[in-house]
Amino acid sequence: MFQRSDQGFGAGGGVAALSLDQAIGPIRVRRQKSGAFDRFGGRFSDIDLAPDLGHRVFSADWFRGVATLGGLLTATWFLAPAAITPIPGAAAATIPQAQWEQARSGAISPLALGADTGRRMAATDVVRPLTETPERPQLELSATVGQGDGFARVLERAGVSKGEASQVGDLVSQALPLSDIKSGTRMDILLGRRPNKRVARPLDRLAFRARFDLKLSVERMDGVLRLVRTPIAVDDTPLRIQGNVGSSLYRAARAAGAPPKAIEAYLRAIGSRRSVSSIPSSARFDLIVAHRRAETGEVEVGELLYAGVTDGAKSTRLMRWTMDGKSQWFDADGAGERHGSFAMPVSGRMSSGFGMRRHPILGYSRMHKGQDFAARHGQPIYAVADGTVAVAGRNAGYGNFVRISHAGGLGTGYAHMSRIAVRGGARVRQGQVIGYVGSTGLSTGPHLHWEVYRNGVAVNPRSISFVTQARLSGGELSQFRSRLNSLMAVRGAVPAAPAQQQQAASGRDTRAR
Structure with a gap:
């Protein structure tokens, strides 16, 4: 057992042992031989070139780490290869019609629009043919015209023969062009009895809404297909919506029943003549949109026809009018939109x-x-x-x-x-x-x-x-004013009582046709 003293280590009997200096003497000699290099290396080994940047932020070690990171990024930037311009590839060749039909049959399309998907495979040996079974005398089904679909193709998918589908297309084209039939149009089809299963069923009746004001049907009369036109009465009276601006012109117009697209067009029209944000809450807005109501109950809302706002004695009245093939907004005096100064010739x-x-x-x-x-x-x-x-x-x-x-x-x-x-x-x-x-x-x-x-x-x-501004004159100005007077004659909302005006200012207002 040893005990420590200032002179060295001693054994239990007080016998002196080797001192610590003597014990590590050879090691000290080797360190002395290394000289300044050892001192520099020892000092360098204490430096952490990549410290944790989330620890001791803004300290000397932290700035040393930031410098190391910047040096590595700079070296990566200079050693990175130059940007390589991609080589344009050849455009894909147009596939033949047969391959297109094959690819289309395997695609996923919205069945609601009448798309035909999937391929019909031939039966295998496991399938046994059934004996002759009776068929239903008539089949009632519906088909929908898909986007980019052909009228005859819709009928053929429903089971109509190619010849009859072409014949029906010729009959319908007498009433309107087949291209005017909108996608999503639903057709009610009635197929009759066929003599055998090897031929397509004959078409007994086809009915669909061709236009908003016209219904067409193709019926078999005395063995011959004939076209029947059924006009639909339509009320074309425009829809006039009025109300108080209140805290928000958009919300007040929406609460009064104006369509969102009509309000957007209204704000753009009024904004071309005055600042919309400067319209006070006590002002009255007035807009008229094209509106059609069929006798069958359907409603079709068209574009904005008139935009007006009244602020006391100050009023803005604009009506859409087409001049030289260009539709724009004209005020009650026949003055069109003003176009400002030159545009910038280049971005710079x-x-x-x-x-x-x-x-x-x-x-x-x-x-x-x-x-x-x-x-x-x-x-x-x-x-x-x-x-x-x-x-x-x-x-x-x-x-x-x-x-x-x-x-x-x-x-x-x-x-x-x-x-x-x-x-x-x-x-x-x-x-x-x-x-x-x-x-x-x-x-x-x-x-x-x-x-x-x-x-x-x-x-x-x-x-x-x-500055340029279109202006109506002569007979065209007379036609413009006549049309404006007819729009102003459209019956609007009944003037609101004072208690109702307060509700209208908060967005609840009246609506009239």
Whole structure:
């Protein structure tokens, strides 16, 4: 047994033993031989290059770990292979009709729309033919026209022979085009008795709703199929919905019974003339939608015809009208929608304005007749307004150049294009792509040089206020006002009492036809 003392270790009889220094002497000698390298290595071994970043946040060890992570990500970025552009594959060839029918028969389609799925396999040897069994004299069934389905094909799937299906199609086409029969139309079919099981059953009767106001039936009379038209009386009186705006115009109109799509169209129409958010809660909304009610009870709601709002002495009255083949909203005076200033010719920032400047290539000051927009090479360039392409081609220092003539003696020019997308004399619409950004002509880099002309003279684009507005006149204005007066004659809601007005403001209102 040993005991510790300042001089070393001693045995039980006090006999001195080797001191600790003497005992580890050889080891100390070896450490001394390592010198500074051992001291540096010992200090480096105490450093944790990858500490837990969730522990001791913002400490020296934590920042050392962040630096290690950043170094590893940087090394991965530089050592990663360059991006490889995918090789486009060949387009799949169109399969033949027979293979298409085979694939279609194995597909899963909505049976509610009359789709035929599954393949009919031949019987095996296990199946034994039945003896002759009696058939039902008539079969009553229904079929539904599927999306993209053919009228004759629907009948053939129901069991009608190909010849009779074609004959019925010819009869129905006398009343309306077969393409006008909407998908989802249900047809009631009655098949008669057949002489034997090797032939299709004859068609005795076919009835369906061809249009909202017309029912068609094909009946066998004296052995011959004949078409029977049954007109359906329809009330075309528009539906007028009025009420107080209250806390929310949308919720108040919905509570009054207006369809959601009609309300959305109403808000867009009113928003084109005034701010919808500025309409007070005490204002009255008024909208009229196309509405048809058949004598059989079905109802069909059409598009919004009239949009109005009354705020005391201030009122907005708009009616939809078609002018030059384009439907838009006109106010009671016959003024159409206003279209604002030019659209942006390209998606980018303006890098140089109109006025005197030092030319970057020629090296001297001269007039800069337009605006420059910095953009990437190949970006699309758009027509800022409707017009006609007057010039489309190469034009000296402008490079590839397009010039468009607009109404009112205005014109616009687009220079330095990489490629032109329109031809001279073509009509263009606002927002249509007319070319792509490039650096042709006297240009130091890809950008768009855009100019505006008034009567052929370049002017500052910032001084242009290009506003167009359609306006009715003459006989067309008289027809417009006559139609507006007929809509205003539609009976609306009975004026609400003061107690009812408070309920209407919270979204509950009246509805009338």
